[in-house]
Amino acid sequence: MKVRNLLILIIAVLAAYGMLLAVAELPPYGMPDNPIHNSVSERYINEALEETGALNMVTSIVLDYRAYDTMFETIVLFTAALAVVITLKTSAREGKG
Amino acid sequence: MRDFILKQVASIILPFVCIYGFYVILHGAVSPGGSFAGGIIVGLSFIAFSTVYGIEKCRAKLPEKALVWTESFGTLWYGIMGMAGIIKGAPFLANKLAGIDVGVPGKLISGGLISFIGIGVGIRVASTIITLFFTMMEEEL
Numbered sequence: 001m002k003v004r005n006l007l008i009l010i011i012a013v014l015a016a017y018g019m020l021l022a023v024a025e026l027p028p029y030g031m032p033d034n035p036i037h038n039s040v041s042e043r044y045i046n047e048a049l050e051e052t053g054a055l056n057m058v059t060s061i062v063l064d065y066r067a068y069d070t071m072f073e074t075i076v077l078f079t080a081a082l083a084v085v086i087t088l089k090t091s092a093r094e095g096k097g
Numbered sequence: 098m099r100d101f102i103l104k105q106v107a108s109i110i111l112p113f114v115c116i117y118g119f120y121v122i123l124h125g126a127v128s129p130g131g132s133f134a135g136g137i138i139v140g141l142s143f144i145a146f147s148t149v150y151g152i153e154k155c156r157a158k159l160p161e162k163a164l165v166w167t168e169s170f171g172t173l174w175y176g177i178m179g180m181a182g183i184i185k186g187a188p189f190l191a192n193k194l195a196g197i198d199v200g201v202p203g204k205l206i207s208g209g210l211i212s213f214i215g216i217g218v219g220i221r222v223a224s225t226i227i228t229l230f231f232t233m234m235e236e237e238l
Contacts (some may be wrong), residue, residue, distance in 0.1 A: 052192060053199025054126035054208035062131065063211045063218075067190040071175050074218055078172045081225045088236045 107149040115142040122219035126208035132215035136222025143223075144230050152234055164224050164231075171221025178214050 027034045044061060052060040062070050121128075121135030147155035182191035192209045193199055200207035 049202055051199075052208055052211060053202050054211050055202050056126055056129060056131065058129075059125050059131050059211060059215070060208065063125075063214050064192050064208075067179070067192075067214070070214075070218070071179070071190070074172050074175055074221055077222065077225050078168065081168060081228050084229055085232050088232050 103149055107145065111142050111146050114145070115139055118142060118219075118223070122215060123205065123212070125215040125219070126211045127203060127205065132217075132219035133222055136219040137226060139219070139223040140226035140230075143227050147230070147234075152231065156231070159227065164228050167220050167224040168228060171217050171224065174217035174221075175214060178210055178217070181210065 044057065044065070048057050048060045048065075049055065052064045054060040054064070115138075118135050118138030118141075121130040121138055122132050123135075125131040125135065143155060143159060146158075179190040181197065182189055182195040185191075185195040185197075187195035190210070192211065197209040199209040202208075206212060
């Protein structure tokens with residue numbers, strides 16, 4: 001048991017060290033030349049109003065540029081509700097058959 | 098728990114909560130918020146109603162058939178709206194590409210498909226959260 005705990009400790013420390021190395025490689029937060037500030041966000045900021053006609057930029061991204069994503073999000077909601085109803089609903093099974 | 102004061106306060110506040118939810122859904126393209134947040138507000142107004150007045154009274158106002166239909170058709174509505182692009186010869190769910198008039202930004206009816214999709218998503222989220230609440234409350238252990 002003791003050997004196993006020691007082994008777990010060593011593996012955890014090594015994993016944490018690897019993750020911290022990866023975090024240290026990240027660019028500083030909020031700098032304008034970070035790789036996340038690329039042409040995609042520039043296009044959203046500059047052209048979203050003209051291309052979608054919606055003042056709310058979040059809505060124009062969620063329901064227009066990434067409409068597929070939102071569509072399958074609603075299907076995920078549908079599946080979740082369906083699963084809950086199937087597993088928990090007992091009255092319909094007894095009453096109406 | 099279900100005392101007089103609670104019932105009176107709920108009867109005054111809850112209609113406005115429900116209407117505010119529909120306001121957030123309809124103004125999704127104009128102001129902060131959107132269909133998901135508005136749908137949650139509409140659903141929570143019904144959930145608060147059923148915790149104050151009892152689940153049977155809420156069931157009488159909101160029959161199970163209506164919940165099932167809105168839940169199923171909210172998802173289908175999204176796909177039907179997306180077909181507008183295909184009919185016009187553009188990709189699925191295309192908005193301005195399909196030649197739909199996006200309107201004047203800032204008006205209530207603006208954003209082309211965005212408003213119409215948002216109504217479906219909002220009603221769908223509301224019926225999902227009400228269904229989950231009812232099912233979990235009526236669970237027989």
